[in-house]
Amino acid sequence: MIFKSFWFWFITVFIAIQFIPVDVPAKIESDPKDEIEAPKEIISILKRSCYDCHSNESTYPWYDRVAPVSWIVKDHVKNGRKVVNFSIWKSYEKKKQKFFADKLGKAIIIRMPMPSYLWLHPKATLSNVEKKLLKEWGENLKETIK
16 A cells, blocks of 8 residues: 555656746857857867757757756756856856866866766767867967957
C-alpha cells in the first residue's frame, strides 16, 4: 500500500511540475554587429562548444521540455549569458571585454564546457589543440582591446 501511494504521489508531483514555467528563450534578437569577431576556426569552436550557453543562439534539446531537467538547462543558459554573451560582445565596455579575454583560457582549461553539458553533447568536447587555440586567441584578443 505504501509503495502504491509513493508512486501515485511521485507521478502526481511530476505531472504538476510540468506546468511550472521557466522562461529563458532559446533565441533572443540582438544586433549582429555586436557579435564577437574572430577567425573562422575560433568561431566554429565557440559555436560548437560555447554558444548554447554563452550566446543568444541557444539550441534547446528535447529534454528541455521536461521538468525538473528543463529548469537546470534554462538556468545554465540564463547564467551563461549573464557571465559572458558572445552575441553582444561588442556592446560590453572595453574593461569587461578585456576581463573576459583574460579569463577565457583559464575557464576553458578548468571548467568549460561544463561536464554536465558534455554528458549529452560529446561533440562539444574541446581537444587539447582547440583549448590551446582558444587560450592563445584570448590572449591575443586581450592585447587588441584598447
